[in-house]
Amino acid sequence: MQTLIAGGVVVSATGSAPAEVLVEGERIVAVVEPGTQLAESIAEGADLVVDATGKLVVPGGVDAHTHMEMPFGGTRASDTFETGTRAAAFGGTTTIADFAIQRRGESLRRSLDAWFAKADGQCAVDYGFHMILSDVNDQSLAEMDDLVAEGVTSFKLFMAYPGVFYSTDGDIVLAMQRAAAGGSTIMMHAENGIAIDVLVDEALARGDTAPRFHGLTRPERLEAEATHRAVELARVTGAPLYVVHLSASGALEEVVAARDRGQNAFAETCPQYLFLSDEDMARDGFEGAKYVCSPPLRARHHHDALWRGLRTNDLSVVSTDHCPFCFKEQKELGREDFSKIPNGIPGVEHRMDLIFQGVVRKEITLERWVEVTSTTPARMFGLYPRKGVVAPGADADLVVYDPRRRQTLSAESHHMAVDYSAYEGFEITGGVDTVVARGRVVVSGGRYTGARGDGRFVARGLNQYLL
Amino acid sequence: MQTLIAGGVVVSATGSAPAEVLVEGERIVAVVEPGTQLAESIAEGADLVVDATGKLVVPGGVDAHTHMEMPFGGTRASDTFETGTRAAAFGGTTTIADFAIQRRGESLRRSLDAWFAKADGQCAVDYGFHMILSDVNDQSLAEMDDLVAEGVTSFKLFMAYPGVFYSTDGDIVLAMQRAAAGGSTIMMHAENGIAIDVLVDEALARGDTAPRFHGLTRPERLEAEATHRAVELARVTGAPLYVVHLSASGALEEVVAARDRGQNAFAETCPQYLFLSDEDMARDGFEGAKYVCSPPLRARHHHDALWRGLRTNDLSVVSTDHCPFCFKEQKELGREDFSKIPNGIPGVEHRMDLIFQGVVRKEITLERWVEVTSTTPARMFGLYPRKGVVAPGADADLVVYDPRRRQTLSAESHHMAVDYSAYEGFEITGGVDTVVARGRVVVSGGRYTGARGDGRFVARGLNQYLL
């Protein structure tokens, strides 16, 4: 089966030019100059021609941070691997990297297998796993190398959530030493959870139980502090560090300082930190609960700092931290106590569209949009050149994107299994036209044309930014 | 005429993968996955197949800073456009951007035409021009827009060389305002020449006339100071700034600070600042004169800072500042007075090889090598996607590079028209195998197979990093 994506402008991380993309089976086999004799002969032979005239052809998005079906405080994230990855496909994301969670007392092997089982045969798009280390001990440290060998090459630690995922600085040193030796990358949730929990307890004791106190008890300096600490521990151990969901200028400055001195320190931010703010968390009644995530949404002035970080590459990636909980029954668990609100915001479907608004508003170039949403996460997490690029030999993960389309985001129309949208009513310029996932058209004309189980596990290599 | 580059690994700024590159006429028309049916049928139809097995296929180098035939202190740079561009081709550089010089009292138009005349019909590879503004006045300011329209989109100013190229801070403000309005980029030679000339006069008055005093009278803080000043004037006027031939850590810190805050500030360094040092300038007798350039070679500890800058993208480009003067009769003009030594070091031929040593020594990745020597200068100076990338539609400027070849640099063997090599005896791993320039094989098997005049003027667009 040969499919030709014709007439579009192919955008890469470095530039844009008209080109025809020939797909054979699951792979891109050629990129060809339009109007040449070769292009014409290829078009004639193609089984299917997708007309991309007037549109952009970009590598499928790579969302490096999702939590499908994640257990949290007695409930679990409302999107399954099936519904979540289908929503991803609708939004132009053709690969996700989800987090398998080690249970305390359980081996990495067993924990990871549970995640394999959840995802197997369910996904609309390809998926990889990062592994959350919640129980650093001799056995789990030893297992890290095994996981690297089978394509799980990044390990997440938490400086927050004492008693749940929290790792001590000693645990972090041990895991980082192992990562440094094995070449894997340490992902860090950088908030000083020990200090935060004191502030949370004090707030609750004062009767400050509304959602906005979630933010007030997690001040940005405690994210900056933890980010600095993570950077220093990585420096002492020599481990590559990737700071997840960076939300504020203070933490960004720490990453900037580390990168300026040449340390292998990287960071992602998420759409919610670029578009939403503490004002959303302070909405009337219990509405603010919809916006409760950690780190919390920050004051608006941080938006500028984060967009600048995306421009300067101090923020290398935009992921979603997709972790949806329904307002009804899930977010409501925290009506009387903000600390019981499940943390997370749905977003896997909207990442490409939201970040494209940065192009529209001239915050970033078109090329940078492709880079932060696809090319860099693919390189960072060992998926390139299979993912993240429109080039022969790559998986045929392609998005035909219409830069002129207008749409309004809404829970009414989105495909995520959650009963509200954090972006309800947002007016968007641009939109996905057609999505090809490993050679198959899975979204076209606003309809899903793929099948459950199209997506497969991808074993990942090491971070390609390292020397 | 169809040429196929087959069997190699194509390296881009973002990654590497095996691919066949089909050239038709002057352009790349397709990039194809090897081993596919399509690849085979293309190979059959090709007029010429270049075997790149075991080798890298990279976009032709772009050297954004050369001075062919440049007049300096009564003599002129020893390479003509003919000899200099041929040497460039030997070294894998298929595009140069040379500096046309406005003479004081002369219009930009007339000065530029003189450079067009020098280069026309002489060049082995494509060439563009930057324009040096040495006489900022109402007329020359007005002409800037005209030059942009015909593809001369960058203007160089000097904070050094009072009485020759020197611009006052007022001149700089005026030129930057015009550049900001028109979208062009200001290139800056950032050394405080006013302060330096005092130090030079004092040294000569003391009888300190040897070559090494060239360096001692141009301390790195006076480069850092000027860099800071250039950055601030660019900030006040909103102009894009590109600092040429950055030589030292102090100046780099100023660029880092500007980039950290999101300013459109960029910098290049040159191979001489990465491999040579003040010790070379202090060689016995008059040998040091071979190493006299401005800014001067610095202490060795700066090398680490500059390589780190290349890694972190605080240094975006490596150019050569190729400006050769023979030791005999030219450098010798300064035997009794270092200030009369023509400033400049030959290097256009060795840039790709020297920077590849950074890959060998694990200072930078293979992709970064391509980026700093080709892709970024092409994007920075408005040549992309015609130059700087292996993609359909691009000019077929291609280098087949053998990463395992061993060679020793020497004046005996180089092709530049200069009687010494600043890198005499350097052992290099890697070397150019075949060079294709706009579709034509111009270097093969160590022999030049092109012709004078193959290279044409390329009108350049604006800096593509700007929003």
Place this chain on the structure above:
Amino acid sequence: MQTLIAGGVVVSATGSAPAEVLVEGERIVAVVEPGTQLAESIAEGADLVVDATGKLVVPGGVDAHTHMEMPFGGTRASDTFETGTRAAAFGGTTTIADFAIQRRGESLRRSLDAWFAKADGQCAVDYGFHMILSDVNDQSLAEMDDLVAEGVTSFKLFMAYPGVFYSTDGDIVLAMQRAAAGGSTIMMHAENGIAIDVLVDEALARGDTAPRFHGLTRPERLEAEATHRAVELARVTGAPLYVVHLSASGALEEVVAARDRGQNAFAETCPQYLFLSDEDMARDGFEGAKYVCSPPLRARHHHDALWRGLRTNDLSVVSTDHCPFCFKEQKELGREDFSKIPNGIPGVEHRMDLIFQGVVRKEITLERWVEVTSTTPARMFGLYPRKGVVAPGADADLVVYDPRRRQTLSAESHHMAVDYSAYEGFEITGGVDTVVARGRVVVSGGRYTGARGDGRFVARGLNQYLL
């Protein structure tokens, strides 16, 4: 003649305690614990007892930056040495350091003698001189050492005012080298006047002639730039640097960076930069002219940065840059052209009171008030321990300050010879009760009890912060 200041709390730069101060002739001869037998016997023998009960006793203020009778654009500052120093005395300042100005083409000797002549026999309080170098050449450089020998130990250079006071960076290097060798301190007006003059010309050409354009054409980045440059030139030459009238956070950051690395770099700010703003310059009609000085008044947010700098000792001194021009006939010279408004604001009388508001508002401690207005300028300009401290052996320059007095500043009531007050209507807590200058009560009960010529020239030593 013995005078005892009894009953007050003596405040020094390090602390406060009740003490009696015994003055004999022109000097302090003893500081004694109150209530002791010794104190009682001294009180009995004293010719005069000044009752300081409930009040502070502080060393007389040292204003290190005044311009009495200064010629400027065809007119001259409206305060003579007589009126200006009397106003100083009213405000608790018992020593000034004024600027003698070298005329272009004239020797330092001759220029200085002219200033000696102006001040001789006129002053109410002691005075020293700094020397403005407007014509750096072999002769004036040679004269620097002579001036140091006679107690003129600081030399001011201008990076602004091309054609008037402006020194090139080369001139600055030469003067700094001489200062470094001789131990004197270089004072710097740090604004990039060359760039500013381009902006001024452009504004006038656009018809933007109102006072507020004075500020808009002197953006704070051009003060920061010049400050950085001054710091770097001082670093290259090894000269001690004192930045005068620092007005904004950007310039302050440059001083902070220099001081953090241990460079001998110091800075003063002035009350106008702590209390007034660009809004004053933008007042209706031509009112803004009253607030025209250079550097210009800045946006209000700089106030916080400057107070912080005073707290952290990154700003070491508060001087006034007292340079009064009457609104009528003087400021009015610039009605049609802001560049013709004489630059300067009257203030010598109000410095102690205005900075005391920082104590009232808890911006600085009481001790820091004494330090920045008296002790540090005395140490910085080689007057300590003769000035700047309440200790035996020191000149009996003393102020009895009433911390509870309330007053309203106004041209109606001030003693400066100028027809307006930049602080008209300011409500002040605190006020001068009694002033003793070299042993003589010169202000008491709001009346002047001294005589013209009481003040004498003080030969100054070198900066005491240097090693």
Place this chain on the structure above:
Amino acid sequence: MQTLIAGGVVVSATGSAPAEVLVEGERIVAVVEPGTQLAESIAEGADLVVDATGKLVVPGGVDAHTHMEMPFGGTRASDTFETGTRAAAFGGTTTIADFAIQRRGESLRRSLDAWFAKADGQCAVDYGFHMILSDVNDQSLAEMDDLVAEGVTSFKLFMAYPGVFYSTDGDIVLAMQRAAAGGSTIMMHAENGIAIDVLVDEALARGDTAPRFHGLTRPERLEAEATHRAVELARVTGAPLYVVHLSASGALEEVVAARDRGQNAFAETCPQYLFLSDEDMARDGFEGAKYVCSPPLRARHHHDALWRGLRTNDLSVVSTDHCPFCFKEQKELGREDFSKIPNGIPGVEHRMDLIFQGVVRKEITLERWVEVTSTTPARMFGLYPRKGVVAPGADADLVVYDPRRRQTLSAESHHMAVDYSAYEGFEITGGVDTVVARGRVVVSGGRYTGARGDGRFVARGLNQYLL
């Protein structure tokens, strides 16, 4: 009883001048200009005249960090309050602030009382207490205010020594909140003990048991990290912070950054970090054990940074962290395991002399010597103007210091109760001539003339640098 210190030059934190100091009973009652009639009549009436001709008269030293008789790992520091304070007196230190230690499970009250009991009637010089919080809980937090009321106004926390003194970041937040409310100052041992203990365990497991591994397992980045964290927690809570025994440039940079932004953050260093190095810890055999303290001695290049910090006031105080353990039987506890070596270096006797070498070598001015060893610690810990200054009303704590004396430090001649000197053989310029403690000559002619119990507890006020 009246004593006159005559003929000397009195040095304060701001300057130096000849003056006679009259002591009556325990206090200074007058400071008088020499040669005046008053001076002569006082001299006649004095019971005792101490001839300070050719010598310096300085306020008695204040050592803000000692650990007399401190329990540590089953042994205790070898100096009792009696021997330690007598040694202090010999070295010109007339006030110490020692650390009372809260035992886990014990109230502050009871713990403090134990320390009162140890010191009562034993001391040669005055003493105050800081309180170490090792068990942060509701009761101990509540007791903090009580201690402030009785003159124990500073509380020390440890980020190191898990299981012993260690406080979690949550504990730190709680204690800082209380300090911010009550005005007391938090003192911090800033090393990341959690991470360090992992490195220690790894070293021991590898068989790396020699003293030098003490240093290698406590890398300076883990001091810098903890310092940053302490600064951030202080910023979040608003508490004044005083970092004890800062040893390295990285930690210093964190303090500099905090101070630059105006935070109430202060730091001390100790003589051992200015004069000794990791090379001492690596001495042959077990000799290195003599130099084991925490933070450990650093590489020599840190010395420059620390002296610079003292010059710039980023380091405000020099204390000793005097904590002596004999080599025999005490240090020897760690022969087989560096982690069992009691941590600490003797030094209370040598602080004034060692820091005076900074004056000799022109690292700091004479005034700064007085400031960092006496005036600032007195102001920082609420002892001024009773201590830290030569002024009427102050306690008559005075040192006549001979700047020309030569001495060699040695265990043979020192007065501390410890069997080795960390400074054995150091050649010193300068030395204590006479020491007056609260009006009584306690050291004279190299002999101790005081008596056990001369020293009394001094209730301290709050930090005087706060607003």
